[in-house]
Amino acid sequence: MEPYEKIYVKPSFLKTGHGQIACETCHNGDPKDPNWKTAHRGIVRDPTFPDADKVCGECHENIAFTARNSLHYTLAPFDRVIKARANKKAKGVLEKVCQAKEKHCTACHASCGQCHVSRPDYVQGGFLAGHLFEKTPCMHTTCGSCHNGRVYSEFTGANDGYPADVHYNKEEMTCMNCHTGKEIHSDATGVATRFSLPERPRCERCHPDVVSKKPKTNSHTIHRDKVACQVCHAVANKNCFNCHVGTDKDGLACSKSGETRMVFKIGLNPNKTKDRPYNYVVLRHPPADPGLFDFYVKDGLSDFDKLPTWKLDTPHNIQRITPQNKTCNNCHGNASLFLQKKDVTDWEQKANAGVVVPKAKIPKPIIPKPAIRPDDPLKSPPSPLY
Amino acid sequence: MKRLLKKKGRRVGLIAVFAIAAFLGPARGYAKAEAAEGKSECIACHTDVKNLVSLISEIEKIRPELGKSAQAPGEG
Numbered sequence: 084m085e086p087y088e089k090i091y092v093k094p095s096f097l098k099t100g101h102g103q104i105a106c107e108t109c110h111n112g113d114p115k116d117p118n119w120k121t122a123h124r125g126i127v128r129d130p131t132f133p134d135a136d137k138v139c140g141e142c143h144e145n146i147a148f149t150a151r152n153s154l155h156y157t158l159a160p161f162d163r164v165i166k167a168r169a170n171k172k173a174k175g176v177l178e179k180v181c182q183a184k185e186k187h188c189t190a191c192h193a194s195c196g197q198c199h200v201s202r203p204d205y206v207q208g209g210f211l212a213g214h215l216f217e218k219t220p221c222m223h224t225t226c227g228s229c230h231n232g233r234v235y236s237e238f239t240g241a242n243d244g245y246p247a248d249v250h251y252n253k254e255e256m257t258c259m260n261c262h263t264g265k266e267i268h269s270d271a272t273g274v275a276t277r278f279s280l281p282e283r284p285r286c287e288r289c290h291p292d293v294v295s296k297k298p299k300t301n302s303h304t305i306h307r308d309k310v311a312c313q314v315c316h317a318v319a320n321k322n323c324f325n326c327h328v329g330t331d332k333d334g335l336a337c338s339k340s341g342e343t344r345m346v347f348k349i350g351l352n353p354n355k356t357k358d359r360p361y362n363y364v365v366l367r368h369p370p371a372d373p374g375l376f377d378f379y380v381k382d383g384l385s386d387f388d389k390l391p392t393w394k395l396d397t398p399h400n401i402q403r404i405t406p407q408n409k410t411c412n413n414c415h416g417n418a419s420l421f422l423q424k425k426d427v428t429d430w431e432q433k434a435n436a437g438v439v440v441p442k443a444k445i446p447k448p449i450i451p452k453p454a455i456r457p458d459d460p461l462k463s464p465p466s467p468l469y
Numbered sequence: 470m471k472r473l474l475k476k477k478g479r480r481v482g483l484i485a486v487f488a489i490a491a492f493l494g495p496a497r498g499y500a501k502a503e504a505a506e507g508k509s510e511c512i513a514c515h516t517d518v519k520n521l522v523s524l525i526s527e528i529e530k531i532r533p534e535l536g537k538s539a540q541a542p543g544e545g
């Protein structure tokens with residue numbers, strides 16, 4: 084994107100409803116000052132953050148009211164996870180961890196404007212379409228800007244050798260077909276993770292047969308409440324390790340991530356709920372590491388192993404047929420698909436005790452029943468006449 | 470007499486209509502002209518590509534905080 088494009092306002096914007104509002108109403112500044120340097124004094128680049136109510140709430144009261152507490156807006160689970168892992172015993176450490184979190188993690192939030200008017204701050208902004216308001220933003224520009232590392236590249240098939248999600252590839256669906264405005268704008272106060280948000284996408288909304296009393300396929304009847312949909316229908320996802328953050332010589336936030344691996348690992352469901360009663364779920368290793376904030380404070384995340392480092396995940400590369408669901412024994416008895424002790428580093432053993440699959444819980448291979456020949460009098464089933 | 474009064478009334482009415490039109494006409498024209506001429510410096514500048522291109526190097530000089538570190542190879 085050319086730098087001028089980031090701030091170019093299309094004349095057609097002035098004919099829209101939002102274009103009727105004077106610039107300074109939302110952005111401050113002095114519209115009568117011809118000197119751009121002084122005219123921009125006190126300018127508010129994104130008037131929709133941190134208070135969505137202030138400008139958007141004037142007309143979109145209901146949406147702004149809940150959106151200001153949404154996951155995209157607050158990133159509240161980040162706070163909960165980092166605080167759970169932070170060193171709370173040593174004096175002053177938690178404060179430094181929180182400062183580092185603010186600089187590196189919380190900066191990823193998305194405001195109303197960063198989805199509907201410009202690209203997110205994470206990619207240095209820039210109008211989506213000359214300040215026109217996009218009711219449903221383009222997923223490639225908006226969602227892809229922040230989620231390109233993992234789910235977006237999985238969904239669009241950007242990882243070499245791994246197919247795009249069938250919903251994208253065959254059905255031409257976008258992120259917003261599943262992640263509706265209702266979900267994105269929903270109030271997430273008290274919600275532990277995105278997986279417990281009541282408005283989250285659910286496969287059964289479009290595939291009700293799978294959870295019906297008599298599913299059309301046997302495999303759905305057998306596995307319905309035992310395994311998460313992704314266990315059978317997702318393929319390898321991107322797992323990252325050893326991410327460290329810091330500040331470069333110019334004072335800018337920087338990061339250095341370690342190894343990235345495409346793997347598929349099934350683990351035990353660490354938190355069975357009515358909505359997610361499964362025994363098995365797909366796991367992903369996120370990039371965070373105990374030394375994540377070492378640049379700012381040593382031993383800042385001393386309780387890192389309080390939470391699993393292989394986490395529940397819903398990979399966005401769904402296929403009808405996958406390597407593990409082609410036959411029963413592609414999964415049953417195939418220990419390499421399951422997260423085992425040997426896959427987890429020493430310091431992570433305790434953290435992942437609840438998700439590592441012990442040998443006894445790896446499903447046993449299915450032994451096919453011998454075919455019954457109708458001419459075999461000993462093995463043939465009794466005639467219905469008797 | 471009644472006819473005369475009616476005629477006078479019509480005349481007064483017409484004069485009033487013309488007077489209002491004469492007052493509002495230029496005022497509306499002025500408002501339109503203001504929008505067309507881009508009285509807001511924000512609009513005048515931000516809708517002018519040529520102007521933005523020439524200003525951009527100056528803008529970048531005073532907004533370094535928006536930069537991103539070159540040492541950020543991480544994946545989001």
